[in-house]
Amino acid sequence: MTTRKTLNRVVVAVKQVPDTTQVKVDPATGTLIREGVPFIMNPFDTHAVEEALRLKDRFGCLVTAVTMGPPNAAATLRRCLALGVDDVVLVSDRVFGGADTLATSYVLSEVIRRVEKEQGRVDLVICGKQTIDGDTAQVGPGIAVRLNYCLLTLVDRILDINGAERTITVRRKLEGRREVVRALLPACLTLVREINEPRYPKVPNRLMAETAEIPVWDNQFLQLNLSRVGLKGSPTHVKKIFAPERARGEVLGDAENDPEGAVALLIKRLIEKDLISVGR
Numbered sequence: 001m002t003t004r005k006t007l008n009r010v011v012v013a014v015k016q017v018p019d020t021t022q023v024k025v026d027p028a029t030g031t032l033i034r035e036g037v038p039f040i041m042n043p044f045d046t047h048a049v050e051e052a053l054r055l056k057d058r059f060g061c062l063v064t065a066v067t068m069g070p071p072n073a074a075a076t077l078r079r080c081l082a083l084g085v086d087d088v089v090l091v092s093d094r095v096f097g098g099a100d101t102l103a104t105s106y107v108l109s110e111v112i113r114r115v116e117k118e119q120g121r122v123d124l125v126i127c128g129k130q131t132i133d134g135d136t137a138q139v140g141p142g143i144a145v146r147l148n149y150c151l152l153t154l155v156d157r158i159l160d161i162n163g164a165e166r167t168i169t170v171r172r173k174l175e176g177r178r179e180v181v182r183a184l185l186p187a188c189l190t191l192v193r194e195i196n197e198p199r200y201p202k203v204p205n206r207l208m209a210e211t212a213e214i215p216v217w218d219n220q221f222l223q224l225n226l227s228r229v230g231l232k233g234s235p236t237h238v239k240k241i242f243a244p245e246r247a248r249g250e251v252l253g254d255a256e257n258d259p260e261g262a263v264a265l266l267i268k269r270l271i272e273k274d275l276i277s278v279g280r
């Protein structure tokens with residue numbers, strides 16, 4: 001007799017992003033200055049990988065990490081392998097370049113269908129809440145809709161997975177409150193950072209990952225409709241990127257040596273700006 005595993009396979013979606021703490025905007029062209037900027041795994045996605053690995057530790061399921069990006073995104077998948085995921089897929093082809101969230105979630109949902117065909121039943125898709133470059137938080141919901149999976153966003157705890165009932169119970173982190181929700185599997189989760197503390201890869205695993213072969217799925221393999229991928233399949237265009245100008249601060253008086261004088265100047269300035277009035 002064969003018993004159905006509680007979880008068979010979890011797919012985790014990871015994006016390689018420029019380290020935005022080091023990205024600057026060229027004020028003349030309004031484009032990002034990327035030269036010399038290191039690429040990292042989107043920080044939210046490190047928590048997605050960790051949560052998938054915790055499910056693997058708990059239920060013995062298999063984990064596949066997928067990323068859509070240029071060939072150098074293989075580095076992010078190597079990190080996933082070093083951390084302990086079982087399989088990786090780099091979705092890379094020039095025709096996928098310039099994708100907005102509509103095209104990205106279309107391609108990723110088709111990739112997940114293909115993972116299911118090639119690697120067996122997928123029970124969960126785990127995404128980060130959002131990326132630190134595009135920042136839209138739309139890709140997870142877009143995948144769920146296309147695959148007709150239950151969507152659970154802003155998850156800060158997986159409370160239970162019931163294999164017999166095929167359900168998952170999670171806690172969602174909402175503004176000023178928490179919400180506990182039970183949904184049917186298969187489901188697509190987007191995670192907040194508070195869910196876990198990502199582990200570090202062990203040195204032998206890092207060495208193994210450095211030389212591992214990274215499977216690349218291009219459009220010759222996926223055979224997706226060209227009008228729905230890349231720039232052609234992307235109705236959203238970023239018209240301009242700019243850093244908002246910050247108001248400059250003003251130092252009034254000499255607060256260190258003459259605090260009373262500085263306060264008097266501040267009050268005068270607030271009255272001038274009609275921000276306070278002095279009662280008679």
Ligand SMILES: Cc1cc2nc3c(=O)[nH]c(=O)nc-3n(C[C@H](O)[C@H](O)[C@H](O)COP(=O)(O)OP(=O)(O)OC[C@H]3O[C@@H](n4cnc5c(N)ncnc54)[C@H](O)[C@@H]3O)c2cc1C
Binds near residue numbers: 014015067101135136
């Ligand atoms: C500065 C900037 C601004 C942009 N603004 C927009 C915009 O306003 N509208 C728009 O449609 N597009 C925008 N884009 C394009 C956007 O980067 C792509 O659409 C991108 O592929 C997905 O959008 P996102 O980064 O916002 O992902 P989000 O929806 O924020 O990502 C959520 C999660 O989805 C998964 N995921 C996202 N992308 C991938 C991927 N390529 N591979 C694997 N998993 C992934 C990850 O788990 C991630 O944590 C912008 C890009 C940049 C650099």
